[in-house]
Amino acid sequence: MKARLNPATAAPETYKAMVALETAIKNSGLEPNLIELVKMRASQINGCAFCLDMHSKDARAHGETEQRLYLLNAWRESPLYTDRERAALGWTEALTLVAATHAPDEDYELLAQQFSPAEQANLTMLIGAINTWNRLAIGFRFVHPVAAHAKAS
Secondary structure, three states: OOOOOOHHHHOHHHHHHHHHHHHHHHOOOOOHHHHHHHHHHHHHHHOOHHHHHHHHHHHHHOOOOHHHHHOHHHHHHOOOOOHHHHHHHHHHHHHHOHHHHOOOHHHHHHHHHHOOHHHHHHHHHHHHHHHHHHHHHHHOOOOOOOOHHHHHO
16 A cells, blocks of 8 residues: 555644644543544544554553454443443444434433533543544555554555
């Protein structure tokens, strides 16, 4: 796969705004592990290899377990996720697939039970941001790092 465009150099001002949004989300009070689970789940849905590679490493750096990362795609069937994480993951799926789901009331009600209004807004901005990053990475063909042993095979 060949990279198409570097948006950081093509549109530096709007790219800086995306980075500023990321910084605001990071400093919003949402738990770092929750942020990474949301980024991972949206990136799974969108099929973004670059973001999956990045956020699996970031999640592990924040102490996330491999088991929870492996089972994330089946979070509804696993007891490993808290009610708060489940509410966030359900909202992530609803908004990432918004054209099909239209953000159902049931998902919002679960969200509202676990998150304050400010947290709901910050989580929603997080979901919007990772979906934008996925579209940049997929659209412009960002290439994730490849380990040396994978290059040889």
